[in-house]
Structures are given as C-alpha cells and as structure tokens.
Amino acid sequence: MKYTSEVIEKVVESFSSLPTIGKKTAQRLTYYLLKQDEIFLKNFSEALLELKANVNFCKSCFNYTEEEICSICKSAKRNKSIICVVQEPNDLFAVEKTNEYFGKYHVLHGLLNPLDGISPEDLKIKELIARLNEVKEVILALSPTVEGEVTMQYLSQIIKPLNIKISKIASGIPMGSSLEFSDEATLSRAIESRVEL
Amino acid sequence: MKYTSEVIEKVVESFSSLPTIGKKTAQRLTYYLLKQDEIFLKNFSEALLELKANVNFCKSCFNYTEEEICSICKSAKRNKSIICVVQEPNDLFAVEKTNEYFGKYHVLHGLLNPLDGISPEDLKIKELIARLNEVKEVILALSPTVEGEVTMQYLSQIIKPLNIKISKIASGIPMGSSLEFSDEATLSRAIESRVEL
Secondary structure (H helix, E strand, O other): OOOOOHHHHHHHHHHHOOOOOOHHHHHHHHHHHHOOOHHHHHHHHHHHHHHHHHOEEOOOOOOEEOOOOOHHHHOOOOEEEEEEEEOOHHHHHHHHHOOOOOEEEEEOOOOOEHHHOEOHHHOOHHHHHHOOOOOOEEEEOOOOOHHHHHHHHHHHHHHHHHOOEEEEOOOOOOOOOOHHHOOHHHHHHHHHOOOOO | OOOOOHHHHHHHHHHHOOOOOOHHHHHHHHHHHHOOOHHHHHHHHHHHHHHHHHOEEOOOOOOEEOOOOOHHHHOOOOEEEEEEEEOOHHHHHHHHHOOOOOEEEEEOOOOOEHHHOEOHHHOOHHHHHHOOOOOOEEEEOOOOOHHHHHHHHHHHHHHHHHOOEEEEOOOOOOOOOOHHHOOHHHHHHHHHOOOOO
16 A cells, blocks of 8 residues: 555554554544644654653663652652562553552563563662662562562562561452452452451 | 653653543553664654655645645546545545555545535635546545535535536445444445345
C-alpha cells in the first residue's frame, strides 16, 4: 500500500511501531493530526525531542526526573524510613496513584531472570542496599510472576539479616471481581494469605 | 496526579489528546518511548513537524499530497473517466486498499448537514462539478448515514442532468458477518438491494 505522501507514511510507521497501536489506529491518528493546528504538532514534536534530552534517572531512586534527584526523593513530606521497591518507573507511578503510600521508592529497572542472563548486577540492587542505613521497612511491590518471586526472595535474603522489616504486597482476588472467574493459583494464594477479621 | 518530570507530563498529555488513546495508554506509550534510542524519537519528532509543513491538498482531487497534484491524479494508469467521491482522505485510502478501483477520486472534506450549518459551499462540490467534462461515471462512496444519504441525493440531482452515470456503493450485510446480528435497517436495505443470481 502506497500513501500519496511520504511524510504521512513516516508518521504512520512511527505510530504503528508503538505498543498497542496497530496499522489502522496509526492511520487514524495520523489523519487526525493532519487536521490539527500547527501549534499542537509543534508542541508534540518538541516534547518528544525533550523526552530523551531532558529526562534522566534520579541518582537516588532511579525514577525518571529532569533533575539530579527526583521530587519524591527531595520531598521532606515523604517518610524516608520506608522504601517501596518497584520494577519500572511506571510501577512507581501506579503506586503513587493509590494516594496511600507516603514513603520513598527504589526502581530496580528489571527483575532477576537466570534464563535470560539477568543477574543482580544488571539491576539497581547494589544501589538499593547502599540506601538502607536509615531505613526501617522495605516493601517489595513487584509483580507476582516467577521472575518477580525470585527477585523478592533474593532481596529478602539480603535485607532480612540487616534487621530491616521486609514485606511484599499481597496477592489475591482483585477488588470487585468474582471468585468464580479467578484462576486456581490466585485463589489458593488468597486463601493462604487470608486475613483475620 | 503529578509526574516527576514536566516533559513526561507533556508527552502523556499530547498522546491522550489523540482519538482512541486514553490516559493509561498515553502513559504506556510515553514510558515506552523513554526506553527507545534517540534516533527513533528524533525521526518521530521530525515527521510530526513535516506533517503540517509539507503536506497540503491536491489541487485537483483534494487528497493529501506533498506536491501540487497528487500521484493518483497524475497517474496515466488510472481511468480518468470515472471519479469516486469520498468524504475524507482516509476514506480514499480505504478504497485504495481494496485494490479493485482504478479510476480517479474526489474528496469532499465533509458531508452536507443543514442542522450544523454545513451547506454545499463548505464542501468541495463546486470543484467536483468543474472536473466532470470528460467523466463518464461518478461513484459515490459516502457513509450510509443521514448526512451521507442527503449528500448523495444532492450530488445525484446535480450530476444526473449532465448525462453522467451516477451510482452509490452498496449497503448490506458485511462480508463474513451473520444475519442474526445485523440490525433491521441494514437487513432491510440488503433485501431491497438484492442481487439477481
């Protein structure tokens, strides 16, 4: 299929290389952009360039930031005696959205995976350990997958001997969903982790 | 919700202002882009700028092009005695994808809509009439909505007296779908437009 403009083709290609966006949506987005004013496209285009140029990792927690240290690490309002460990910056964002957590974070940038050759040195584990002097509790908020469980076990083995409380977030039936449709692994984990009333 | 970077927020906002992209997908796309290399982002950003700067309407059919006249209008291989009339450039693209049509096109850039105050002067109808000297057939490929039907009726009233064959594309049950799930309007149109075997 040939477009009547190479630029249109270029934009469609760019969009359709993004996750969740197929060829058809990419076309729709491109034709939508063609109808927008110049300022919108200029802003969008500039923001994309700045994304790589201005955003880097926080030297402390390895979240994305435009400064040396991110706003969460700098904030005096956040409890620095608790660290929540997440896999990626978007997981951090997901925890932030709950509006229930007021400690600090640490982003590992991956999970242990011996099969893919991802070992502790490939993650920000050394940097996590270096931050633990004043820390009283570490919450592991990693996905309950095989890699997640392996990573949590590894971290627990290192952190427990330091006399720091370590916990992982609960697995169980998602709120609002029905027992009938949950899989056996989730249900058996939920029974195992039952909470006394 | 505050992001730890203004640029990230800007890109998320840009994405989520596009159709079919919600806040969550916008976040996902932004975090994906943060992991891509600089060249990809630079190309994407440039293409967006060029979209508005380089792409304009074909002086003949009003499709998008980077030149005066689009490649379809220029092509000697396309039958210039047939014109397929569509609402928007993406409809033209949809017809092109069938690989079954080898005539020329004309993009109206809208449909008649008296309620919204869209009259014949707001569409490229004058420009269509001006192209009809050598044309033997006009195919109306407009959506079978109220506005589409009104526009087709209007065009038919103008074009028929010029002794030019005029047709509209068929409405009916979509290929591969089942009768059971088609709505009454579609089914009754399909019966009405039944084809002799």
